[in-house]
Amino acid sequence: MANLDSNIVKLAPEAGTPAFRSAPHNIEAEQALLGAILVNNDAFDRVSNFLEPKHFFEPIHQMVYETAASLIRAGKIATPVTLKTFLPADTDLGGMTVAQYLARLAAEATTIINAQDYGRTVYDLSIRRDLIRVGEDMVNVAFDAPVDFAPRAQIEDAERKLYDLAETGRYEGGFQKFTMAATTAIDMAANAYMRDGKLSGIATGLRSLDAKMGGLQKSDLVIVAGRPGMGKTALATNIAYNIARAHRDEQQADGTKKTTNGGIVGFFSCEMSAEQLATRVLAEQTGIPSSTIRRGGITQDEFETIKNHAIELEQLPLFIDETGGLSISQLTARARRLKRQKGLDVIVVDYIQLLQGTGRRADNRVQEVTEITTSLKALAKELNVPVVALSQLSRQVESRDDKRPQLSDLRESGSIEQDADVVLFVYREEYYLQNKEPRPGTDDYIKWQTEMAAVHGKAEVIIGKQRHGPTGTVPLQFEAMVTRFADLEDENRMPAQIK
Secondary structure (H helix, E strand, O other): OOOHHOOHHHHHHHHOOOOOOOOOOOOHHHHHHHHHHHHOOHHHHHHHHOOHHHHHHHHHHHHHHHHHHHHHOOOOOOOOHHHHHHOOOOOOOOHHHHHHHHHHHOOOOHHHHHHHHHHOOOOOOOOHHHHHHHHHHHHHHHHOOOOOOHHHHHHHHHHHHHHHHHHHHHOOOOOOOHHHHHHHHHHHHHHHHHHHHHOOEEEOOOOOHHHHHHOEEEOOOOEEOOOOOOOHHHHHHHHHHHHHHHOEEEEOOOEEEEEEEOOOOEEEEEOOOOHHHHHHHHHHHHHHOOHHHHHOOOHHHHHHHHHHHHHHHOOOEEEEEEOOOOEHHHHHHHHHHHHHHHHOEEEEEHHHHOOOOOOOOOOHHHHHHHHHHOOOOOHHHOOOOOEEEEEEHHHHHHHHOOOOOOOOHHHOHHHHHHHEEEEEEEHHHHHHHHHHHOOOOHHHHHHHHHHHHHHOOEEEEEEEEEEEOOEEEEEEEEEEOOEEEEEOOOOOOOOOOOO
């Protein structure tokens, strides 16, 4: 194909770009693609789902593509003849008129078979120019930043821009036919059939809970709430471990890995250290109380058991961030980075009230929590992963006779209840009953023993809200000594009855 580049007046380099180094572009690819569209409008359909006018380097090419797109989408034919009336007739094209230039484009066009390849070339070069702009912005802001603009804020802003580029730098997107959506739905059903538990979401490892929820669904914000001592962190830790242990993936044609079961878990522990969480997991798996492990009061056999399980834990795709006082912007930036570097299927946050907002004023805690929950929901949608966030309950629970929590018990409940897709309450009657022990030898004590025997080792997960399914109560087994939740019907994991 003849090179039409010499007939076009080159754009001046963008501001801040050295005159001797122009931004990446390929005029010939742009010309060949536009020519193909003008010759055969079907070529437009091959690139329209990812290519936009802004991706072209030359302004005249942006105008030609945008006008052609408007005509084609309106059901009309885009040719040099129909286009020329919509373009400025006085445009200087190196001595050529608009009509002459359009005719040359069509005369020297590539075939429709190559249209998508040329479109990808134009698109990729546009992404590279965007990267240059991000880099220039970083340099300029770093030089001219105001005194109250912390470097950390600039780093987080740059990470957000780069992540946006990484996510949009693909050839997918745009509208799709319903047949494609139906195919996607069938694929989801097929994946659910092959996944453990036949679930549409990620299995928590607790069958009775999964039966009610269908697993953890992508882009959902799941709130796990309860009063202190109910076992919120234990439940979240159990679920995180179960998901990481079940993780399986397969290699894709493009070299990336796709999770087929379980998932890669990012655990933000704002309250407990990574060592404490690891000790809890070891206690759950070995059946040796964490207090015994910490004191060193274990036998040689128990030590070997702990060592073997620790080796297994090292292989799990479970990543823990134990940084205290995290802001919501720092959390989102670290989650994006983990997904980019290692992959990410589930996020766990322990817990909401220990996070900080990005505002400089923290005197209005309700507004701050609103920002946090809104950001967590936005993060779940952005990364397309479930976010499991723990939350404290207000003290008003303690003032009621029936201490089972309700949605109104959530601290700063307005935003939490509104933004959450699922709200789970952890409740253990045994916790409250054991604090009411009467004096031994009395009739009340015998009655208390009977009541304790009925609730010992049992917990309830109350589904207070669920967008995709029913609410209700899921009974579970809870072994306090090893902080382990299990399905109630699993006789092999039931703790010994109280004596």
